[in-house]
Amino acid sequence: MWSAIVVFVMAALTGFYMMPAERTRMAVQKQEAREVAESMAIYRQAVVAYFKANDVTDTSIDIATLNASGAVPAWSKLSTSPATVTWANYRDATGVIYIYSANAAPANIVSEVLKLSRNALTVGIYRAADQSLYSPADGSRVTLPSAGSAGIPDAALVWLAARD
Numbered sequence: 028m029w030s031a032i033v034v035f036v037m038a039a040l041t042g043f044y045m046m047p048a049e050r051t052r053m054a055v056q057k058q059e060a061r062e063v064a065e066s067m068a069i070y071r072q073a074v075v076a077y078f079k080a081n082d083v084t085d086t087s088i089d090i091a092t093l094n095a096s097g098a099v100p101a102w103s104k105l106s107t108s109p110a111t112v113t114w115a116n117y118r119d120a121t122g123v124i125y126i127y128s129a130n131a132a133p134a135n136i137v138s139e140v141l142k143l144s145r146n147a148l149t150v151g152i153y154r155a156a157d158q159s160l161y162s163p164a165d166g167s168r169v170t171l172p173s174a175g176s177a178g179i180p181d182a183a184l185v186w187l188a189a190r191d
Contacts, residue, residue, distance in 0.1 A: 056135065063113075064139035067186060070105055070114040071126045073098040075188050078118055087117045087177070119173035124188040127153065127179045137163055137184060144186065155181035 076098040077088055090109045093099050099106045115129040137152065141164060144150045148167065151160040158175055159168040171185075179185060 057139075060135045060139045063136050064143055066104060067114055067126065067128075067136075067140060067184075068143050069100065069103050070112070070116075071186055071188055073100075073105070074116045074124060074126060078124060084118055084120050084122065085176075087115065115178075117173075117177035117179075119177070121173070122189060123173065125171075125174065125177050125179060125185060126188060127177075127183045127185045129180070129183075140184065140186060147186075149187035151185055153179045153181065153183045153185045155179070160185055160187070 070093075073093050074088060077093055077096055080096065080098075090099070090105065090112045094106055094109060101107075105112055113129055115127055117125045117127075119125070137150070140150050141147075146164040148162045148164055148169070150164065151162040151169070153160055153171070153174060154168075155175075157168075157170070158172060159170050160174075161168050171179075174185075
């Protein structure tokens with residue numbers, strides 16, 4: 028009987044001491060996702076600014092060109108560490124700008140990007156099979172006919188923009 032009580036107390040104490048560590052781990056993951064989402068937002072603004080100044084279509088712009096044009100803020104990691112950029116872009120013939128993750132983004136980044144975009148329907152997950160964008164904000168699917176030529180990988184996070 029005493030051994031069962033001792034085991035129960037030890038399990039309870041272990042759980043009690045592990046809770047702060049779990050909360051800390053979750054907070055760190057959320058902060059990392061927020062930083063990645065903010066990086067995407069800065070990159071998106073830089074791409075839109077570049078295309079506003081340079082009216083070109085059916086093309087993408089690399090980070091070196093964005094930095095050279097002054098579109099990327101100098102304080103941003105995109106400017107100070109361009110090799111770590113995980114975002115890509117493409118502007119189609121109609122003027123729609125695709126900002127997307129060039130490789131797999133963290134799973135919890137979608138909710139952070141949605142927060143930054145104020146639940147915009149222009150944020151979603153790309154599905155290559157039918158060239159559509161699934162919007163977690165309302166569950167709708169939008170066909171993106173030019174996405175195939177953009178080279179967007181399947182299941183990539185996409186945030187659409189317009190030049191204004």
